[in-house]
Amino acid sequence: xxxxxxxxxxxGKNVFISYPLDFDREIxxxxxxxxxxxxxxxxxxxxxxxxxxxxxxxxxxxxxxxFEWELAVIRDDQTxxxxxxxxxxxxxxxxxxxxxxxxxxLAAVLGHEIGHVVxxxxxxxxxxEQARETALGIGLQTVGENxxxxxxxxxxxxxxxxxxxxxxxxxxxxxxxxxxxxxRAGYDPSEAIRFWERMAALKQPAGTESAGSGGGVVETxxxxxxxxxxxxxxxxxxxxxxxxAKSEYKPR
Ligand SMILES: [Zn+2]
Numbered sequence: 001x002x003x004x005x006x007x008x009x010x011x012g013k014n015v016f017i018s019y020p021l022d023f024d025r026e027i028x029x030x031x032x033x034x035x036x037x038x039x040x041x042x043x044x045x046x047x048x049x050x051x052x053x054x055x056x057x058x059x060x061x062x063x064x065x066x067f068e069w070e071l072a073v074i075r076d077d078q079t080x081x082x083x084x085x086x087x088x089x090x091x092x093x094x095x096x097x098x099x100x101x102x103x104x105x106l107a108a109v110l111g112h113e114i115g116h117v118v119x120x121x122x123x124x125x126x127x128x129e130q131a132r133e134t135a136l137g138i139g140l141q142t143v144g145e146n147x148x149x150x151x152x153x154x155x156x157x158x159x160x161x162x163x164x165x166x167x168x169x170x171x172x173x174x175x176x177x178x179x180x181x182x183x184r185a186g187y188d189p190s191e192a193i194r195f196w197e198r199m200a201a202l203k204q205p206a207g208t209e210s211a212g213s214g215g216g217v218v219e220t221x222x223x224x225x226x227x228x229x230x231x232x233x234x235x236x237x238x239x240x241x242x243x244x245a246k247s248e249y250k251p252r
Contacts, residue, residue, distance in 0.1 A: 008118070009118050010177040024123050027087070028087030029089065034158050035158065051110070052071060055071045058181050069088035072089075075094050079096070082112075104182065113174070115176070121174065193235055
């Protein structure tokens with residue numbers, strides 16, 4: 001077996017990732033701590049329990065490579081967003097939780113974030129940056145074999161993680177994985193389409209991509225409000241996958 005070859009869960013896509021899973025774990029934990037350090041976190045009460053319960057159900061059906069999963073609920077009603085970092089670190093803003101009217105709709109978003117993590121999209125972004133030999137004064141390649149440099153690397157990696165949006169195909173793949181996971185977890189997958197229609201409707205009147213943004217930095221991590229893929233294309237792709245997802249849907 002060649003080191004670095006991996007098959008993406010659910011979609012079966014073959015990818016080459018030169019970093020070991022420990023890289024995801026360490027860079028994810030470090031960036032997560034940095035990004036959350038000035039956030040107002042909710043750790044108890046009904047809002048926390050709702051997000052936590054849904055995440056736990058999703059994780060029961062997630063193809064987990066052995067990550068330490070963590071959920072953060074950030075109190076910020078103005079920010080309609082969520083994000084994922086490598087190694088199982090996800091976060092959701094109360095603004096998005098307010099918009100997602102049912103648990104199924106929230107499961108669609110959290111499933112999408114979990115999808116980015118299991119597909120290792122962020123790490124593939126970093127790998128691409130390494131290949132381009134940009135930005136990082138100290139090469140990422142030193143880290144693959146030597147974790148001693150991780151402390152020096154972390155701030156640079158965080159910078160890349162927060163500034164590079166996912167590609168259109170990564171967004172679509174996270175949608176696909178999330179849709180199947182929510183169905184397996186017992187949430188009606190058609191709720192995903194309802195959620196994205198709600199997002200599309202929200203954007204229309206504002207006519208701007210910065211609608212609802214209170215945290216520009218995090219917005220680019222996720223790109224829920226980005227134009228990749230467009231809402232129309234996203235809803236169309238999810239609709240095409242709906243029969244497959246329904247076949248895996250077992251209501252609880
Ligand atoms: Zn995404």
